[in-house]
Amino acid sequence: MHRPSNRQPPLDAPEMGRKIEPATKDAASLRIGGLTRLTTIDYPGELAAVLFCQGCPWRCRYCHNRDLLDPDADTMMHWREAIQFLTQRRGLLDAVVFSGGEPTAQQALPAAMSEARGLGFKIGLHTSGAYPKRLRRLLPLLDWVGLDIKALSEDYDRITGVDGSGKPAWKSLSLLLESGIALEIRTTVMPDWTPPKVAAIAHALADAGVKDYTLQGCDIHHALHRNLPEIRFPLRKLAGQIETGRFASFSLREV
Numbered sequence: 102m103h104r105p106s107n108r109q110p111p112l113d114a115p116e117m118g119r120k121i122e123p124a125t126k127d128a129a130s131l132r133i134g135g136l137t138r139l140t141t142i143d144y145p146g147e148l149a150a151v152l153f154c155q156g157c158p159w160r161c162r163y164c165h166n167r168d169l170l171d172p173d174a175d176t177m178m179h180w181r182e183a184i185q186f187l188t189q190r191r192g193l194l195d196a197v198v199f200s201g202g203e204p205t206a207q208q209a210l211p212a213a214m215s216e217a218r219g220l221g222f223k224i225g226l227h228t229s230g231a232y233p234k235r236l237r238r239l240l241p242l243l244d245w246v247g248l249d250i251k252a253l254s255e256d257y258d259r260i261t262g263v264d265g266s267g268k269p270a271w272k273s274l275s276l277l278l279e280s281g282i283a284l285e286i287r288t289t290v291m292p293d294w295t296p297p298k299v300a301a302i303a304h305a306l307a308d309a310g311v312k313d314y315t316l317q318g319c320d321i322h323h324a325l326h327r328n329l330p331e332i333r334f335p336l337r338k339l340a341g342q343i344e345t346g347r348f349a350s351f352s353l354r355e356v
């Protein structure tokens with residue numbers, strides 16, 4: 102497993118995790134690791150296609166997208182093929198969701214989003230919030246965001262394997278809340294977490310102003326790390342101490 106140094110790099114520096122800068126900012130250089138042609142669950146209330154972007158600077162212990170982590174892995178689809186597909190789906194799909202991996206790791210993302218938006222699609226983003234400065238520049242292009250807040254800031258490193266990774270994630274949360282963009286916050290529970298631990302995260306999110314919150318189960322059988330502990334509490338019990346009334350929408354997502 103990648104272990105970073107103890108340096109505290111500035112936000113958005115390439116050394117915040119693995120260095121994954123692509124060569125150009127053209128949409129054509131977007132590295133795509135997968136495509137879901139139709140989904141009703143990845144963008145609330147809309148029919149969407151999902152483009153899975155290659156590369157992520159973090160290595161979360163429970164990640165089940167191992168094939169998308171390497172930015173240099175073979176691309177599954179060229180951008181021109183993606184645009185061709187989307188052009189054929191105009192009038193049939195409402196939205197395009199950029200997921201990953203971590204989409205904002207690629208400099209080509211704004212150009213790709215602009216092209217998809219130019220075809221008339223709403224734009225969704227699934228992100229870990231690893232690059233808040235890039236996220237800020239994307240805001241005019243976004244209609245909906247699903248942001249992972251993995252833990253309280255001080256607990257991030259143990260999950261992601263990257264020192265200081267909580268700071269950019271919580272900064273991204275602040276940016277998105279200020280922007281007013283439709284937003285869902287998701288937390289994937291670590292198998293050894295307890296109800297008070299989960300409640301502390303949820304209440305910090307409620308204090309920050311989060312309205313739409315989802316708690317997700319952890320799929321330990323497809324996790325990046327094989328040595329995750331056994332699950333201590335079922336998801337419903339883990340959520341038992343959350344003051345769910347502080348959210349306009351609260352849901353549990355089992356695996």
Ligand code: SF4
Binds near residue numbers: 163202
């Ligand atoms: S869970 Fe998300 S942020 Fe973590 S390593 Fe996997 S793709 Fe990256």
